[in-house]
Amino acid sequence: MSSKYVIGLRHRPNPNDDISIRHKRFISRQSEVSKIWAIPDAGVIDLPEITGELVSVVDLNYLTEERLDGQIVYSHRDEKYLTDNAQYDDHVSIEFDPDKINYSDLVLNVFPIFVTAFESYRATIYERK
Numbered sequence: 001m002s003s004k005y006v007i008g009l010r011h012r013p014n015p016n017d018d019i020s021i022r023h024k025r026f027i028s029r030q031s032e033v034s035k036i037w038a039i040p041d042a043g044v045i046d047l048p049e050i051t052g053e054l055v056s057v058v059d060l061n062y063l064t065e066e067r068l069d070g071q072i073v074y075s076h077r078d079e080k081y082l083t084d085n086a087q088y089d090d091h092v093s094i095e096f097d098p099d100k101i102n103y104s105d106l107v108l109n110v111f112p113i114f115v116t117a118f119e120s121y122r123a124t125i126y127e128r129k
Contacts, residue, residue, distance in 0.1 A: 002099050003127055007070075007106075009092040009114060010122040015082055019056055019074045022090070026072070029117030036101070037110045039064060039072075054081060060094060070094035092118055095128065 013022075027041045039060060054076035060068045070093045075082060082088050092114070107125070115123040 002097055004095050005098045006124075006126055006128050007092070007094040007096070007111065007114065008122075008124040008126065009118040009120045010086065011090040011119050012121055013075050013077065013082055013088065013090045015077045015079045017077065019077060023058065023072070023074065026117050026119075030114055033110045033113050034105065036067065037106070037114075039068070068094055069096070090118075 024041075027039055031038060031041065056074045058072040058074075060070040060072065072090075072092050074090045075088045111123070111125065114120075
């Protein structure tokens, strides 16, 4: 069994930043990455109503026809909810097999675009154990 690696991106949400607009901005900005990494613009994405954990989740496995495994998570936009704590961050998680990709291309070209596109304050690539 080969190991899996994860790209992790974190963004501190702003209560005034509409989730749909933020998502569209991310999708647009990351569109210049190579095709195997690109998250397609599916047009208007109906984000689910926020319930329970107060987050909306975009399933990348579904959106990319199983090319990418992961999710984009957006937190509920409310000043009372968004305390200064990482658990309330918007975040992206993309899992991949390092043996099936050009790791150098990922680190030098793809990763910086993702970091900038998601307006990340923290970004990681790590091995999932």
